[in-house]
Amino acid sequence: MNGETPHVRLLPRTDAHDRSCLLLTEGDGPASRLADRMESMQTSLAGRLLGRTRDLLVAGGMSSDDLGLLAGQLADALADVLVVAESRRRRLPGAADHVPAFVLSGLRAYSLRTFPGQDLASARAARRHVRDTVQQWGLSPEAVDDLELITGELVANALEHTDSRTITVTCGLTAEAAAVGVTDEGENGVAVVPEVPRGEQENGRGLLITDALAARWGSLRTGEGLTVWAEMAVDVGSPGARGGSYEAVRERL
Structure with missing residues (x-):
C-alpha cells in the first residue's frame, strides 16, 4: 500500500x-x-x-x-x-461522495465475512462476528453494542426482503469512525433500495434503529444487489493501538 x-x-x-x-x-x-x-x-x-x-x-x-x-x-x-x-x-x-467513509480513506482495520442467505440464524451469527471484531479494535462498550445491534437489523432485513444465497458483512475502522456494511444479492436479481418507514408501517423498523444509532447511513448498489452501511464516530487512540493492519483484499460477494 x-x-x-x-x-x-x-x-x-x-x-x-x-x-x-x-x-x-x-x-x-x-x-x-x-x-x-x-x-x-x-x-x-x-x-x-x-x-x-x-x-x-x-x-x-x-x-x-x-x-x-x-x-x-x-x-x-x-x-x-x-x-x-x-x-x-x-x-x-x-x-x-456516496461511498461510506471506511471504504474511502484512513483505514486502520478491515474485516469481511459471508453468511448463508437462506438461514435466519445468519443474523445472530453476524452480530456475534461484528461484536468480536470491533471489540478487538478497542471501541467503547456502547459503540460495540450499537454496531452489533445495527448489524443484526440490517442482516435481518436482507434475509427477509431478498432471496440472496449469501449475505456479506464488512467492518471498517478509521481514526474517527467505525462502520459496518451488509451486502445482499437483491430480490429476484434487482437491488431494492430501503427507506425509513413512516407512520404506522410495520416493515423496515430495523432502519429506524439504524437511523437512530448511526451518525450517518446509506446504501450503495453492488452489481444486482445492495450494500446498506452505517457509520458512527469513535475514538480509538493512537494508530495501531488495537486495530489490525489494513491490507488489500478481494471481496467475493
Missing part, C-alpha cells in the same frame, strides 16, 4: 456461484490493470456482436433457433457492458 486513497472496484466478472467480485484497491495495481484489459475486451466483443446482429437482421432469413441463440448472446454481452459501466461510474469524480 502506498498511502493513497483506497476504493472498492466492481470487477468485470463473477465467481463460480455467479456472485459479484469486488477489489479493494488504490487504483493502479496488477489486478486493476488486468480488470482494465478485461473490460476493454468485453466492450470490444459486445461491439462486434452488435455489428454482426445488425448485419444478420438486414440480411433476414434467420430461423427461430438462430434468433434465440442471438438473443442469448446479446443478453450476455449487455450484462457484461452494464457491469463495466457501473464499475466506471463509481470511479468518476464525485461518485465517492
